[in-house]
Amino acid sequence: MKRNVLELWVGVFVALGVAALLFLSFKVASGTEQTGGSATYTVTASFNDIGGLKVKAPVKSAGVVVGRVGSIVLNPEDYRAKVTMHLQQPYQFSRDASAQILTSGILGEQYIGLMQGAEEATLANGDNIDLTSDALVLEQLIGKFMTSFAEKNAGE
Structure with a gap:
């Protein structure tokens, strides 16, 4: 009788563990991270090479997440990647702000880093960031x- 009760409890804990893993995996896959309920505004930037940047990647300034990548499309006119970013309203960046694609660690996720400019006028909904730096792709390096x-060894 004790063995049946023990097996029942082990089964319950295993079922709870599987349910918890499924819940966490769905939460991570859906990317439902709270942004504090703040309103957002949309800006775009064009890059020659985005590396492994993905939709919903963070947009950071000074290491703080200030928004998310909304979409990535190839512009058929100049064949550059056009990245749309949704920035949180409390964070206002100047019109001459710059955007660069950075990597967390050596092989970490890629994100967009925004650097504040010097102009007093700020970016508005629908504006474009002109100063951009492409991703450093490890394979290219x-x-x-x-x-x-x-070439160096061939010359010797």
Whole structure:
């Protein structure tokens, strides 16, 4: 009898553990992170190479999340990636702010880093950020290193 009760409790804990893992995986997959209920405004920026940037990636300034990437599309006119960002209303950036694609750690997630400019006029809904820096793609850096290393050794 004691063995049946023990097996029942083990089964209950296993079921609760599986349910908790499913809940967390759905929560992470849906990306439902609270933004404090603040209103947002939308700005865009164009990049030659976005690397592995994804929709819902964070937009940070000084390490603080100030928004999220809303969409990424290829502009058919200039073949540059057009990134739409939804920034939280309390964070107002100047019209000459710059955007760059950065990576958390060596192989971490990519995010957009915004740097405040010097102008007093601020970005409004629908504005474009003109000063951008592309992502550093690890494979491209390794390729450049290998070719320069090969050229150097060929010259000796």
